[in-house]
Amino acid sequence: MSIATPRYSAWSLLRARFAGDGYWRPLWTGRRLQSSYDVVVVGAGGHGLATAYHLARDHGLRVAVLEKRLVGYGNVGRNTTIVRSNYLLPENHYFYEDSLRRWETLSRDLNYNVMYSPRGVVDLALSDDDLAGMARRGNAMRLAGIDCELLDLGALERFCPELEPRRERRFPIVGALVQRRGGTVRHDAVAWGYARAASALGVDIIEDCEVTGVHSTGSVATGVETSRGRVRAERILFATAGHTGLIGRMLGVPLPVETHLLQAMVSEPIKPFLHTVVVYVFPGHGETYICQSDRGGLVMGGHLDGFPSYTREGRWDRLEEVVEGAVELFPSVGGVRILRQWAGTNDMTMDGSPIIDRLRYDNVYVNAGWCYGGFKAIPASGAACATLVATGTAPDLIRGFRLSRFATGHLLDERGGGPFPVRL
Ligand SMILES: Cc1cc2nc3c(=O)[nH]c(=O)nc-3n(C[C@H](O)[C@H](O)[C@H](O)COP(=O)(O)OP(=O)(O)OC[C@H]3O[C@@H](n4cnc5c(N)ncnc54)[C@H](O)[C@@H]3O)c2cc1C
The missing domain is CATH 3.30.9.10 (D-Amino Acid Oxidase, subunit A, domain 2)
Known part of the structure; x- marks a missing residue:
């Protein structure tokens, strides 16, 4: 793949304008919500979109991303764009380094300039x-x-x-x-780049579609209830960032997030x-x-x-x-x-590290707890989380981010160089 270079001249812009097709072409096509999918991803932030992209590209699955507002409305479009891998603990520094390496080539991979600097x-x-x-x-x-x-x-x-x-x-x-x-990466370009690339692979990105409940039979979830009706799914991923506490409440599993x-x-x-x-x-x-x-x-x-x-x-x-x-x-x-x-x-x-794990049902997963540092994690999280959802097995890179660590005491206590930097 190569990076697309814009071929707009003043003349081509004028011609496009008067030809009626405009030059503000949508980056991804709005698709219709289908009644069932292999995977429903809840939340069109960076993590949801990146995971959807990898589910479609690496695992060939039929995926919908359901977003209660707009693509990029959440924290993916609100952060200060800093990316780095300067962590002390191995679970963190290997994971964030994997992400940093992916940032280095992401513009080429998505064929969209995310302006990694x-x-x-x-x-x-x-x-x-x-x-x-x-x-x-x-x-x-x-x-x-x-x-x-x-x-x-x-x-x-x-x-x-x-x-x-x-x-x-x-x-x-x-x-x-x-x-x-x-350094930095242009945050809204990340949302648009992943959305465009996922859509090109057939992922349905449905905005204005809030997930309000999960349907299940015993320990298996069968789909989600949404503001646009019921959708069946073989697997469900919640990538809802700052709203995951509410998702925990919805599923009847209190999560250790504030x-x-x-x-x-x-x-x-x-x-x-x-x-x-x-x-x-x-x-x-x-x-x-x-x-x-x-x-x-x-x-x-x-x-x-x-x-x-x-x-x-x-x-x-x-x-x-x-x-x-x-x-x-x-x-x-x-x-x-x-x-x-x-x-x-x-x-x-409470330990400053994320949670990527199965939640309550055999086929429901959560990607959460990114604190103030989840933007830089998006490329690595998307790839690893897709593997977890597609295969049911967590890759080594994210094993440390299990929910059970809060019960067993194996915390990854590192709040990173962000707003509460580690002082050791
Ligand atoms: C001011 C600020 C600065 C930051 N700076 C940095 C930084 O420099 N570097 C860094 O690495 N990180 C930074 N972060 C953190 C980073 O932005 C977040 O950790 C990360 O963006 C969260 O993941 P996301 O992109 O998937 O979240 P989001 O973009 O918030 O995506 C979650 C989506 O889920 C949707 N949603 C929620 N509930 C439902 C539902 N029931 N149904 C359907 N959709 C739902 C939301 O509308 C939202 O669009 C910063 C955060 C803030 C607020």
Whole structure:
């Protein structure tokens, strides 16, 4: 496959416009909901669409994706687009590294430009303790063959001069852990790319179709009840991200997830000045992570809002804290205006790691608990989850993400370099 290059000229656009077929051709065709499928995937976020794509491509199954709102309406279109594999625990770093490798070739695989930008992810250390924790994490990664570098101030200055790491600050920087292959991927392109590729393989993507219940005979689910009627299915996957707690309630299985808001914001566009992703966790539990979008906007986020909610609004004081960190890092952005702010609902597990497993019925599966870090997981999760649903056996890559770990105590206690980074 090759990457499609647009062949639009001013003339072709004008001709298409007046010929009536327009140039805003739908990326995927809206299909009619059939009465039965091999697999029904609930949720057209990144995980649902990627799994549907792999179910059709790798396992030849007839699949429908049922979405209660619109493709990309959920967290897949609300995140801050950061991808990386800089985790300490083997279950996590091998899994996220598999994903990062897939990001590297995803544009070619989907024949759709998802704009993977390996601009590097820089975790700043503000104390010797921080640096020692980062060294430990970095060593674990390197032993697993994953790239990362521990930088002293001189090396950090060379990698990211715009940071001026030696500048006097309230919380001075002492070093950093950098993963150069980490970076960003255009999030809505990921949703559209997977939807388009899945649709081309015959997957029915049905929007405005809420799943409200599961039909079953004994331990086997026979289909789902939806706002558009009943649909029979041999297997069902719930990939509903920040709504999985509600799915657990619907199935009568309380899940160990709590739904919290995570907000993000973007500034007005400014001249390119920040070429990497910087994560800055300052004492007193504040956090700012920041990068610059291709349009020039500063994309920023921080901690969870800290209380369960489905509102998708976000707290003012959290926003203030994130901006404070950004100005502390880069004083010159002090006068830049915030253009917009938004929030998403994240289903948080108590150990910060996801759940990919069978749930209640022999043929019902759940893909959940991505906390604030599930965007970067999408390619690996899609492929592995499809294997689990198609064969009933979890590939090694996701064995650690079993639900039973919460009962047996085999937790994967690592909250990652995200809003609550690991400090070991
Ligand atoms: C502000 C913010 C910043 C983030 N930044 C990052 C980041 O930089 N890097 C990173 O790796 N991760 C990040 N994340 C986390 C990441 O976005 C999520 O973990 C991931 O997108 C969740 O998976 P998804 O894409 O499948 O979810 P979603 O896109 O939320 O998909 C779930 C879908 O299920 C649908 N649904 C729910 N219930 C039903 C039902 N009953 N019937 C039918 N459909 C249903 C929803 O409408 C939704 O479309 C961030 C999240 C937020 C909110």
